[in-house]
Amino acid sequence: MAETTTERETWSSSTGFILAAVGSAVGLGNIWRFPGVAYESGGGAFLIPYLIALLTAGIPILFLDYAIGHRYRAAAPLAYRRMAKPAEALGWFQIALSFVIAVYYAAVIAWSLSYFVFAFDLRWGDDPAGFFVGEYLRTGDPEVSTTIVSAVAIPLVLVWVAVLAIIALGVTKGVQRVNVIFIPLLVVAFAGLVIRAVTLPGAMDGLNALFTPDWGALTDPGVWIAAYSQIFFSLSIAFGIMVTYASYQRRKANMTSSGLVVAFANSSFEILAGIGVFATLGFFAHQQATTVDELEGLTGPILSFVTFPAVISEMPGGTIFGAVFFAALVLAGFTSIISILLGVAASVQEKFGLGQKASAIAVCVVCAIISIALFSTTSGLIALDTVDQWANNVGIVLSAIVMTVLVVWVFRKVPVLRAHLNRVSTFKVGRSWWVLIGVLAPLLLTYMLFERVQTLVTEGYEGYPGWYLNLFGWGTIAFVVVAAAILTAIPWRGRDSEDFHPWPELEEEQR
Incomplete structure (x- = not known):
């Protein structure tokens, strides 16, 4: 028997899906990464390569994630397996990356939660840098520390309890409901911050620094790579999140139009964050x-937990500004981490035949134990910085290269996926999509990966010892590869790809 479409939970509406996808895309990186990258990469001139990157790589790969998830109606491992059985390993590679990212991402949310409380009495005092790395995190040398910092561990436990509760409630009652509340709150809160910020003395000098165009930067290949890198990382593409989210969409959901809304909403928030x-x-x-x-x-x-606290201490009404800013960080981080973990939990549920709550508990408990053990210790900040560098700049880029090459060149699924998107969407995908995801994206991403790996191998990272980078940097990539291999080798006990027919009603309509 073919699998029926009623077996899988769906978003209650396109609005619910869009808000959830925006919640996944809008995260901490939008607030603390985009402004700095834009400033260092040509200011106002950076918006040109940024927009081109959005149109030629960000949106096309987002559409690819959507097409795979919606057509094959499963989280990444099963979706890729249904597309072509050998591709299952790619799905587990992406899910293992999501697992790693969730483990350390929760720690940053815990920091933000702590600083939300600290903002009311400006607890960082006159030395925000010393307070952050010293009194709060108690950061030591690069080492494998077992000394737990209770000031970090307690909010980190609260974060994991909240995440578990949301994931266990499922797509509609948990993830969608949280995003429907949190995303409007985040936008209102940050818009309020921006309005307050632009009325401060010297605000125009800051905006001039950000948006004054350095047209000469457009001839620098590094600026273009920075633009593609920013778009790529900020849209939550190529590591299983959007594949999973799209799998919960309804049969005739307008996938490409939703994707355009998500992509431009994400970029709009980044620019808003830059202004603020x-x-x-x-x-x-x-x-x-x-x-x-x-x-x-x-x-x-450093921008969020050192520079901004220093600013808040000098601002009129700084306590309120600080509380709203760190509340916005918590909201942005929380909507992103639940999207990351939904993909992990759904993959475990499908592979092992577990119930929704059982898979959520299993995944969140394991993540929480590792998260607390590694990132609430005195070496937590350095470990987080190292793992983040390798997971994002090596792992996700490698995942995207493999995904585009397999889908386009090895399994040749672009015609099928393009036809699927065009059957359910009002915005039609043209033949140029094949060129963008099959030629331009893998070439640019391969160059990005080569440049980054070469730098990491020859120059190291932040002066950390070689053994430390091997353990927490290259060890992260090794963990993801080994985990993908092991999970692929385990026999399926739950939903499988046997006798699967992608949306039978749509196939019938096409005939």
Whole structure:
């Protein structure tokens, strides 16, 4: 018997799916990565390669994720297996990456939760940097530490309890409901921050620093790579999340139109974040009687947990501004982590034949134990920084290269997937889609991967010892590969690809 379409839970509406997908795409990187990357890569001129990257790589690969998930109606491993059995290993590679990212991503949400509380009494005092790495995280040398920092472990446990509750409730009652509430709250909160920021003294200097175009930067290949990198990482593509989300869409859901809304909403939020962040930095520079380019910590965790607390301490009404800012970080991080873990839990559920709650409990408990053991210790910050570097800049890029090459060139599924998208969507995908995902994307991504790996091998990372980078950096990639191989080798006990027919009603309509 062919699998019936009623066996799989679905989003209650396209709006629910779009808000969930936007929640996945809009994360911590939108707030602390995009402004710094844009500033360092040509300012206003960066928006040109950024937009081109969005149109030529971000949206096409997002459509590819959507097509695979919606046509084969499963999380990444089973969806790829249904497409071609040998491709199952790619699905588990992506899910193992999601697992790794979720484990450390929760720690950053825990930091944000702590700082939400700290904002009310400006607990970081006059030395935000010393407070963050010293008094709060108690950061030591690169090592394998077993010393738990209770100030991090307690909010981290709360984060995992909340994540488990949401994932266990399922797609409609859990993930969708949270995103329907959190995403509008996030937008309103950050819009309020931006309005406040642009009224501060020196705000225009910050915006000028961000948006003044350096047209000469457009001739730098590194700027174009930075643009493609930013788009690629910010859309949550190529590591199983959007494949899983699309698998819960209804039979005739408008996939490509939804994808366009998600992509442009994500980019719009990034630009909004850039305005808010640099208007605030302009105020800080004004207070310090310096310029924005003289400031340090314009991107990454240092921006959020060192630079911004310093700004908040000098702002009129800084406690409220700080509380809203860190609440926004919590909301952005939380909507992203539940999307990451939904894919992991759904994959385990399908492979082992577990119930929804059982798979959620199994995945979240294992993640929580590893997360607390590794990232609430005195070496947590350094371990997180290292794992994040390899997971994002090596693992996800490698995943995208393999995915596009397998789908386009090895299994030759582009005609089938393109026809599927065009049957259910009002925005039709043309033949150029094949060129974008089969030629342009893999070439650019291969160049990005080569450049990054060469740098990591020859120069190391942040001066950390070689043994440490091998353990937490290359060890992360080795873990993902081994986990993918083992999970692929385990026999299926749950939903399988046997006698599967992709949306029988749509196939009948085509005939």
